């Protein structure tokens with residue numbers, strides 16, 4: 001697939017931009033701060049309904065504007081699909097599919113499938129479990145758009161259950177039976193949606209693991225072998241060979257909730273569920289986090305993205321490859337591996353501060369991004 005058109009209104013630094021794109025390689029060239037990553041971020045937003053840089057939507061809306069609009073036309077095996085996303089501060093976002101409004105923005109998930117390589121990816125290895133959960137959930141969502149609903153349902157239950165626990169924390173002698181009954185209801189809903197989310201993640205990790213191991217081996221042949229493993233917060237669950245039967249997971253979650261109830265009430269927080277899980281990354285028999293060198297960490301991060309790319313490709317419909325500033329970041333071996341993948345991709349969109357950062361011999365279309373009339377923060381595009 002490829003993006004034929006990207007149009008932004010009041011998205012980040014872009015007041016208005018309309019780009020015609022095509023298959024093959026395109027490089028966005030421009031000085032730092034001119035809005036290159038903002039273009040990539042908009043495409044990622046269309047893919048996952050979230051930013052890869054921030055957890056909320058508000059920073060995506062241009063300062064002083066009330067809403068941002070990200071519009072794309074995606075061509076997939078000859079069929080065109082237009083997606084418009086309106087990001088509104090403090091209210092529900094809106095979406096249109098082929099210019100017709102849809103009930104939920106989630107209905108446009110899956111139209112555009114991208115794999116993004118970004119400087120932020122190092123956090124996949126070195127950062128908190130939340131980074132790795134988001135990696136898994138984003139990939140699961142792109143592959144199976146239905147997961148967007150599962151995530152939303154789980155997050156809602158988690159928020160409400162947490163609010164209830166918080167209100168009961170410290171009120172030990174005032175907890176009525178009614179409140180505890182309500183908590184029971186939230187337990188079963190958390191277990192139900194949590195089990196679905198966990199099953200999706202464990203399935204994904206089972207498919208992903210061999211791809212990531214292969215990719216890492218290619219990137220760092222001299223290093224110890226890499227492996228990934230889903231690590232559930234509840235005891236004795238979540239190994240690669242675990243069953244992923246949602247009913248089994250639901251029962252296990254319910255049992256874990258019952259076992260931790262006192263602790264949850266004491267602390268006023270939700271201690272059980274997929275929001276506490278992690279994707280464990282190992283090199284040999286050590287965890288990558290805290291043990292891997294800088295180079296190994298980068299290899300692992302790139303391998304996670306390459307694994308994602310391979311899975312999406314196997315699903316059919318070549319994903320779009322987004323490479324944000326990564327060539328400057330990587331050493332020769334990793335650059336070469338990434339360039340090799342990019343050779344075969346249907347569409348590759350790359351950002352670079354200078355053209356020297358792009359691999360030699362790449363015949364790529366160039367989009368120059370410059371300041372417009374010297375006006376601070378405003379940018380225009382010169383298509384070369």
Ligand SMILES: Nc1ncnc2c1ncn2[C@@H]1O[C@H](COP(=O)(O)OP(=O)(O)O)[C@@H](O)[C@H]1O
Pocket residue numbers: 011012013014030031032033034035036037038039058059060061062063351377
């Ligand atoms: N919500 C926003 N409103 C206006 N400008 C923004 C907003 N968010 C980010 N910017 C600006 O966007 C610029 C960074 O754009 P970015 O795409 O990261 O640059 P680069 O070309 O280096 O990748 C900064 O100048 C920043 O101030």
Ligand SMILES: [Mg+2]
Pocket residue numbers: 036037038324325351
């Ligand atoms: Mg950038």
